Amino acid sequence: APGMKYRHYAPDAPVTLVEGDYGKTAEWIKANARENDGVICFQEFLADFQGYQHLYSLGSIQMLNIAAQKTFDLLRECDQLNLHHIYIQAPANSGLGNSIINRLEKASAGDIIQV
Numbered sequence: 001a002p003g004m005k006y007r008h009y010a011p012d013a014p015v016t017l018v019e020g021d022y023g024k025t026a027e028w029i030k031a032n033a034r035e036n037d038g039v040i041c042f043q044e045f046l047a048d049f050q051g052y053q054h055l056y057s058l059g060s061i062q063m064l065n066i067a068a069q070k071t072f073d074l075l076r077e078c079d080q081l082n083l084h085h086i087y088i089q090a091p092a093n094s095g096l097g098n099s100i101i102n103r104l105e106k107a108s109a110g111d112i113i114q115v
Contacts, residue, residue, distance in 0.1 A: 011079035019090040020115035038078040038086035
């Protein structure tokens with residue numbers, strides 16, 4: 001189907017992509033993710049999710065090239081754990097961040113929250 005070129009990157013668990021201000025996206029994920037869900041966020045926000053069993057870092061907000069490389073490896077890693085749900089903190093929507101968001105929107109099958 002058109003626009004689904006990267007669908008094979010999508011894990012079996014539902015993926016929610018949370019877009020917006022970094023602080024607000026972290027708050028939203030914390031308010032909605034259960035402790036046994038997967039959380040993929042930037043390293044600057046790891047401390048916000050202490051106690052979560054399946055917490056993964058995209059690396060620093062300042063180094064989106066690292067996030068671009070890690071994103072789908074992290075999704076595959078989460079997939080092997082048979083998680084109930086995966087929440088991803090989106091990068092800023094400009095430059096490389098825009099490319100990452102584009103791929104994550106496909107992986108999330110359109111389950112996108114704007115905060």
